[in-house]
Amino acid sequence: MSKKNYSYWLKQSEQLTFARQAFINGQYCDAQSGATMEVTSPRDGKVLTSIAACDETDVDLAVTAARHAFDSGVWSNKSPKQRKKVLQKFAQLIEQNSDELAVTETLDMGMTINDSSNMNLPGSVECVHWYAELVDKLYDEIAPTHPNAVTRIHRVPLGVVAAIVPWNYPLMIACWKFAPALAAGNSVILKPSEQSSLTALRVAGLATEAGIPDGVFNVVPGYGHTAGKALGLHMGVDALAFTGSTRVGGLYMQYAGQSNLKRVSLECGGKTPNIVLADAPDLDAAADGIVLGAFSNQGQICNAGSRLIVERSIKDALMEKVLERVSLLRQGDPLDPNTEIGPLVDASHLSNVARYIDLGREQGASLQAGGQKIEPLSGNCYIEPTVFTEVSPEMAIAREEIFGPVLSVIAVDDLDQAIEVANSTVYGLGAAIWTSHLLKMEKAAKAIQAGVIWVNSHDHGDISSPVGGFKQSGFGRDKSAHAFDKYTEFKTVWVNLSGV
Ligand code: NAD
Secondary structure, three states, X not given: OOOOOHHHHHHHHHHOOOOOOEEEOOEEEOOOOOOEEEEEOOOOOOEEEEEEOOOHHHHHHHHHHHHHHHHHOOOOOOOHHHHHHHHHHHHHHHHHOXXXXXXXXXXXXXOOHHHHHHHHHHHHHHHHHHHHHHHOOOOOEEEOOOOOEEEEEEEEEOOEEEEEOOOOOHHHHHXXXXXXXXXXXXXXXXXXXXXXXXXXXXXXXXXXXHOOOOOOEEEOOOOHHHHHHHHHHOOOOOEEEEEOOHHHHHHHHHHHHHOOOOEEEEEOOOOOEEEEOOOOOOHHHHHHHHHHHHHHXXXXXXXXXXXXXXXXXXXXXXXXXXXHHHHHOOEOOOXXXXXXXXXOOXXXXXXXXXXXXXXXXXXXXXXXXXXXXXXXXXOOOEEOOEEEEOOOOOOHHHHOOOOOOEEEEEEEOOHHHHHHHHOOOOEEOEEEEEOOOHHHHHHHHHHOOOOEEEEOOOOOOOOOOOEOOEEOOEEOOEOOHHHHHHHEEEEEEEEEOOOO
């Protein structure tokens, strides 16, 4: 039996101390205004600590430090091999502190310790290692222009990159952004979500310990409408790498337009369909994928398979399997490694999710499971995994991102209708299809507008394969070598050789 049982994690949680200050120019510091934000755990509603609440003054200090570091060449002019060594050390330090970071994440935003320690932390460490390893294996290009010219195409860093991230996988999504941005030679300012800043603040100190020079990696915790907006509008920021809601993604495009046309990349919301056709090779595997896809991290995943689109002839057989699995999900304290469903991120988000459940009922969907708030611990953040059938594509629960544990089941007659329904939202992040028919699989993969299509699986991923959206799910890609496109610019150098 693993030593990392419930009592191990409880003990870890009791021993925690938190990094509470912003990290600017290699130093932990309070917000200049002295303002702080209280951090409350959704696990039990208890106050964990309070942290710096940065505003535009702090953002300005961070941008000045980041710009100075970039212009000095202390990082941007290091050889890729030197940057690789430092980033490898950074990854090692994150790994050495994995248990502490995993518990911190669980307390801060409610992710189960299982996800946090077995997925979020290993994924974060792997990501930083992967970009460290990649950066000294990228070659520039020579364009085939003319015998009397050498035309080089270089990838160069952009300068100061602001990474703005959400609360659902706080550290891993931050790593998806800062690791390639730093590897490419940029200076980075990370703005974590006000609902989940603790791990970002902790790893800031590890960056310095790893050898990242002062000013190259900064963390400014704060509210979106103050710290986030200040980064969006700052004339000294060269690029915004955003993950979050579609609504706020749109604001960042406005901020860029109102200021210096800084480059924007957006990873936004989703309403992922899981299409199950009558010829699916294994209904048990499909039911497993559907339940995992809809309810992991309490459904708070951009790619959550929140719509099940099922061919009518197998609907009853599939739903029996899905509902049985849902009834077995273990819900409770996220620090217990046996828990599969923990709390939502906070009580106000729970109210949003509950409102959608009410809407589902009012609009005529049939509640098959869940729907109730529960109170395994205090704090008002727990709600049962919820399943609606008889959902039609026009209903709010079929179209809008709920970002909670709510599965909407829509029955269709055939693949063509399934594709039409799958494409009938403003989102296009991911989609899955379960079929054993090669041509149907290819047809769906071609016709569905989404950044990732899974066949006979759901939400599988690897650091080597890109994620990102079509339509209002955004543009630009995280993960894989393609992420460098967000953090580098091409520079052409044309050397005239005539007369040589
Ligand atoms: P959010 O949009 O509310 O917040 C994201 C970030 O933007 C936070 O750091 C927040 O402080 C900041 N922000 C909020 N209001 C702002 C404002 N007025 N001006 C400037 N900045 C502001 O999103 P969230 O609730 O933290 O996260 C959930 C959303 O993130 C969901 O829509 C989910 O689908 C999306 N998400 C997308 C991906 C992806 O890869 N596509 C991954 C994870 C989460």
